[in-house]
Amino acid sequence: MEKPFVIGIDMGGTNTVFGIVDARGHVRARSSIKTQQYADINDYVNTLSDEMMKLVDSVGGIEMIRGIGAGAPNANYYTGNIEHAANLPWKGVIPFARMLSERMGVPCAITNDANAAAMGEMTYGAARGMKDFIMITLGTGVGSGIVVDGRVVYGHDGFAGELGHAIAVRENGRLCGCGRHGCLETYASANGLARTAREILSRSEKPSLLRQLDSENITSKDVYDAAVQGDQVALDIFNFTGRILGEKLADFVTFSAPEAIVLFGGLTKAGDYITKPIHEAMEANMLPVWKGKVKLLLSDLKEADAAVLGASALAWDLPQA
Amino acid sequence: MEKPFVIGIDMGGTNTVFGIVDARGHVRARSSIKTQQYADINDYVNTLSDEMMKLVDSVGGIEMIRGIGAGAPNANYYTGNIEHAANLPWKGVIPFARMLSERMGVPCAITNDANAAAMGEMTYGAARGMKDFIMITLGTGVGSGIVVDGRVVYGHDGFAGELGHAIAVRENGRLCGCGRHGCLETYASANGLARTAREILSRSEKPSLLRQLDSENITSKDVYDAAVQGDQVALDIFNFTGRILGEKLADFVTFSAPEAIVLFGGLTKAGDYITKPIHEAMEANMLPVWKGKVKLLLSDLKEADAAVLGASALAWDLPQA
Numbered sequence: 329m330e331k332p333f334v335i336g337i338d339m340g341g342t343n344t345v346f347g348i349v350d351a352r353g354h355v356r357a358r359s360s361i362k363t364q365q366y367a368d369i370n371d372y373v374n375t376l377s378d379e380m381m382k383l384v385d386s387v388g389g390i391e392m393i394r395g396i397g398a399g400a401p402n403a404n405y406y407t408g409n410i411e412h413a414a415n416l417p418w419k420g421v422i423p424f425a426r427m428l429s430e431r432m433g434v435p436c437a438i439t440n441d442a443n444a445a446a447m448g449e450m451t452y453g454a455a456r457g458m459k460d461f462i463m464i465t466l467g468t469g470v471g472s473g474i475v476v477d478g479r480v481v482y483g484h485d486g487f488a489g490e491l492g493h494a495i496a497v498r499e500n501g502r503l504c505g506c507g508r509h510g511c512l513e514t515y516a517s518a519n520g521l522a523r524t525a526r527e528i529l530s531r532s533e534k535p536s537l538l539r540q541l542d543s544e545n546i547t548s549k550d551v552y553d554a555a556v557q558g559d560q561v562a563l564d565i566f567n568f569t570g571r572i573l574g575e576k577l578a579d580f581v582t583f584s585a586p587e588a589i590v591l592f593g594g595l596t597k598a599g600d601y602i603t604k605p606i607h608e609a610m611e612a613n614m615l616p617v618w619k620g621k622v623k624l625l626l627s628d629l630k631e632a633d634a635a636v637l638g639a640s641a642l643a644w645d646l647p648q649a
Numbered sequence: 650m651e652k653p654f655v656i657g658i659d660m661g662g663t664n665t666v667f668g669i670v671d672a673r674g675h676v677r678a679r680s681s682i683k684t685q686q687y688a689d690i691n692d693y694v695n696t697l698s699d700e701m702m703k704l705v706d707s708v709g710g711i712e713m714i715r716g717i718g719a720g721a722p723n724a725n726y727y728t729g730n731i732e733h734a735a736n737l738p739w740k741g742v743i744p745f746a747r748m749l750s751e752r753m754g755v756p757c758a759i760t761n762d763a764n765a766a767a768m769g770e771m772t773y774g775a776a777r778g779m780k781d782f783i784m785i786t787l788g789t790g791v792g793s794g795i796v797v798d799g800r801v802v803y804g805h806d807g808f809a810g811e812l813g814h815a816i817a818v819r820e821n822g823r824l825c826g827c828g829r830h831g832c833l834e835t836y837a838s839a840n841g842l843a844r845t846a847r848e849i850l851s852r853s854e855k856p857s858l859l860r861q862l863d864s865e866n867i868t869s870k871d872v873y874d875a876a877v878q879g880d881q882v883a884l885d886i887f888n889f890t891g892r893i894l895g896e897k898l899a900d901f902v903t904f905s906a907p908e909a910i911v912l913f914g915g916l917t918k919a920g921d922y923i924t925k926p927i928h929e930a931m932e933a934n935m936l937p938v939w940k941g942k943v944k945l946l947l948s949d950l951k952e953a954d955a956a957v958l959g960a961s962a963l964a965w966d967l968p969q970a
Contacts, residue, residue, distance in 0.1 A: 460805040474904065476802050483797070483906025484781040485942070490903040493936045498896070499820060506936055575819070582811040583795065583904050585804025615814045615827055621806070 331648075333387055335380060335434075336640025337398035338441070339363065341415035344376060347633070348383050348393075349640040353452030355633050357383040369418045369427070377431040396428060396436040397642030399444030399635060404486040408438055435646040441465070441635060443480050443489060445592055445627075446473025448638030453629045454590050461586045464491065464577070466593035469505075470513040470520075476584055491580060492517070496572050516573040518594055522546045525565050536561035552598040566601045574609025581618050588623035592634065596626050652969075654708055656701060656755075657961025658719035659762065660684065662736035665697060668954070669704050669714075670961035674773030676954050678704040690739045690748070698752040717749060717757040718963025720765030720956060725807040729759055756967040762786070762956060764801050764810060766913055766948075767794025769959030774950045775911050782907045785812065785898070787914035790826075791834040791841075797905055812901060813838070817893050837894040839915055843867045846886050857882035873919040887922045895930025902939050909944035913955065917947050 333356065337346040340363060347358035359379050366372035384390050402413040408425025410416065429436040439447075446463035449455040455463070459478040465471040470492030474481040481488045492513035493506055501510020502523060514520050525546045529538060537554040538546060538561055554562035577589055589610075595602055607624050614622070629637055654677065658667040661684060668679035680700050687693035705711050723734040729746025731737065750757040760768075767784035770776040776784070780799040786792040791813030795802040802809045813834035814827055822831020823844060835841050846867045850859060858875040859867060859882055875883035898910055910931075916923055928945050935943070950958055 458805075460809075476797055476804070477800065479798065481797050481905055484779075484908040485906055485939075487938055488781075488904065488906035490906075490936060490938075494900050494903050495896070495934070497819070508934065508936070575816070579815050580904070582815050583809065583901070584802055585806055585809035585811075587805040613816070613829065615811060615829070617808055617811075618806075 331392060331394040333392050334394050334640045334643035335384075335396040336444075336636040336638070336643070337376070337396065337400075338444075338635035338639055339398055339400035339416070341401070344372075345636055346376070346380055346383070347636040347640070348387050349637060351644075353448075353629070353637055355636060357386050358636065359383055364417055367417055369422050369424075372418075373424075373427045373431055377428065380432065390433060393432075393434050394648070395434050395643035395646035396432060397444065397447075397639040397646075398424065398428070398436065398438040399441040399639040400424065400438055401440060403438040403440050405437065405439040405443070405480075405482045406486040408436070410438070435643075435648070437642045437646055439480070439482075439642060440471070440487075440489075441638070442471030443473040443482075444638035444642060445471070445634065446475050446480055446590075446638070447641035448629055448634060449590050449592075449627060450475055450478075451641035451644065452637055453634075454625045454627055455588060458587050460584060461588045461590055462491075462577075462580055462584065463590050463592065464573075466516055466518075466573075466591060466595035468519060469517050474584060475586075481584075491576070494576055494579070496576050512573065512576050516569060516576075516595070518548060521548050521551065521565065521569055521595065524568055525551060528561055528564055528568070532561075534561055538562060548595050548598055548602075552601060555598070555601045563601065566598060567605045569595070570602050570605025570607075571609040574606040574611075575613050577606065577610045577624075578613035578615070581622055582615060585618065586622060588625050590625045590627055592627035592629075652713060652715040654713050655715050655961045655964035656705075656717040657765075657957040657959070657964070658697075658717065658721075659765075659956035659960055660719055660721035660737070662722070665693075666957055667697070667701055667704070668957040668961070669708050670958060672965075674950070674958055676957060678707050679957065680704055685738055688738055690743050690745075693739075694745075694748050694752055698749065701753065711754060714753075714755050715969070716755050716964035716967035717753060718765065718768075718960040718967075719745065719749070719757065719759040720762040720960040721745065721759055722761065724759040724761050726758065726760040726764070726801075726803045727807040729757070731759070756964075756969070758963045758967055760801070760803075760963060761792065761808075761810075762959070763792030764794040764803075765959035765963060766792070766955065767796050767801055767911075767959070768962035769950055769955060770911050770913075770948060771796055771799075772962035772965065773958055774955075775946045775948055776909060779908050781905060782909045782911055783812075783898075783901055783905065784911050784913065785894075787837055787839075787894075787912060787916035789840060790838050795905060796907075802905075812897070815897055815900070817897050833894065833897050837890060837897075837916070839869060842869050842872065842886065842890055842916065845889055846872060849882055849885055849889070853882075855882055859883060869916050869919055869923075873922060876919070876922045884922065887919060888926045890916075891923050891926025892930040895927040895932075896934045898927065898931045898945075899934035899936070902943055903936060906939065907943060909946050911946045911948055913948035913950075
């Protein structure tokens with residue numbers, strides 16, 4: 329079989345994780361480097377390439393590799409550039425895809441991590457075979473990747489799919505890192521859940537297991553653990569979060585009429601505690617034509633592999649030299 | 650030149666208007682029939698075809714026609730069916746594209762009028778040369794056609810692009826014909842503007858030229874005429890309407906990062922009185938990455954021709970036998 333593997337790179341502010349992936353979505357080899365150790369982008373690309381070549385050699389050499397896909401903050405799919413990424417050590421516009429491609433001798437594509445996640449679900453995961461779906465990543469923030477007719481929506485400038493910054497609460501909405509108020513991300517992210525927990529705890533005197541914790545650092549895991557114990561405040565937190573998210577999901581459906589919405593990220597580990605209120609609010613707010621018709625799915629990619637798989641999925645369709 | 654013309658059909662509840670269109674967007678011949686006169690879809694298709702053939706003969710015969718595009722309520726692009734359209738005389742699912750294509754001997758495609766409008770702007774109008782834009786039609790209701798990478802977004806079921814039913818006002822939103830509350834359509838349509846006029850007039854005692862009119866039948870033309878006289882209530886009505894619409898337009902941009910948003914319909918005739926508050930609210934609510942970058946355009950197709958042109962634009966790309 330000609331060129332049976334691709335490489336996926338998940339570039340984060342702290343670590344850069346990468347792996348060699350086969351067509352069935354198995355990670356054959358993996359490694360990582362520390363992103364922050366390389367103040368110069370050339371040093372970073374050199375080390376990353378050297379480390380990747382070790383993996384490449386272990387699967388039979390570079391002629392086995394079809395291409396490289398990378399998920400990175402502020403990555404522009406059209407240009408291959410990383411543009412002004414606040415969480416990375418390099419300022420300005422970095423022609424990352426070109427640099428890596430020249431160094432490795434195979435084609436390279438990049439996009440942001442939510443778009444990569446959507447590619448991963450479509451190629452190996454819960455959205456296999458689907459042509460129209462919306463990927464929502466519920467992490468520190470809320471990301472999205474929108475697939476229309478089998479292709480990720482990149483928009484005019486390459487940055488489409490910022491549904492975490494769709495306005496969920498118009499009146500007295502929470503201040504978002506983007507400078508605006510009421511963004512979905514301020515409610516449905518890990519930080520948003522913690523804010524909700526603090527608000528609900530301070531608004532009432534209701535007893536709760538969560539009162540034993542430092543309210544600044546409450547996680548969805550803490551809230552889940554309390555919910556399992558039947559803690560009503562914990563249930564209220566999930567219900568509020570799920571309702572806000574579900575309302576917006578119904579709104580998103582009016583845009584692209586997807587077959588499914590796929591959720592990924594820490595928040596989804598709360599299982600029914602969060603997915604039930606999401607689904608109920610989504611259906612309660614759905615335009616009649618789509619009521620009961622849009623699937624709400626959870627990612628079925630292994631969490632440890634998902635980011636590398638998603639990035640790798642970009643590489644299958646790269647034009648070959 | 651091989652097959653230089655297409656036919657566009659604008660099927661409304663009252664009239665069906667159709668015309669022969671050339672590649673530059675000129676309507677070479679046009680006619681119409683009364684939709685409601687045909688209780689049987691077969692009679693309708695027969696009469697429509699006979700009347701179209703008269704026009705076809707006037708431009709040199711059916712071998713000059715590349716295909717037919719039709720804009721109709723509840724039209725499914727994928728199937729070519731009109732499905733349960735409340736405003737048309739025929740119940741159930743009508744295989745309209747197939748019926749017309751068999752009768753006329755040329756291929757036929759259908760979609761709803763907002764998607765047709767988007768095709769019209771991309772082919773002949775304000776969005777010529779654009780690959781990513783959003784069309785918003787401000788008529789009795791609010792319709793939308795979304796173009797991503799040069800193609801209309803139809804979604805999984807063929808009915809994507811219902812931005813008139815995105816929720817604009819979550820708390821105490823107005824009841825919409827769809828049964829839900831707060832849809833954009835209940836604010837930014839002709840009916841929505843009239844509701845706003847009644848609300849603003851009844852909420853205060855402020856003198857206004859609009860108090861001389863029957864408040865049940867106030868139109869955007871009436872409000873425009875008053876605004877031209879410097880009527881503050883009229884300006885308030887446009888400002889409120891424009892703000893609600895502009896806020897949602899900023900939200901829509903997070904989805905597909907369009908190059909432009911193109912507005913069409915009666916409301917846009919109010920000129921700066923409505924476009925200025927729309928644009929201000931859009932920019933005030935825009936995510937920083939898109940601030941000042943998304944054009945807000947008005948359709949530049951002649952109003953009388955726009956629906957036929959839009960429908961006709963569907964036909965240029967039809968596969969030829």
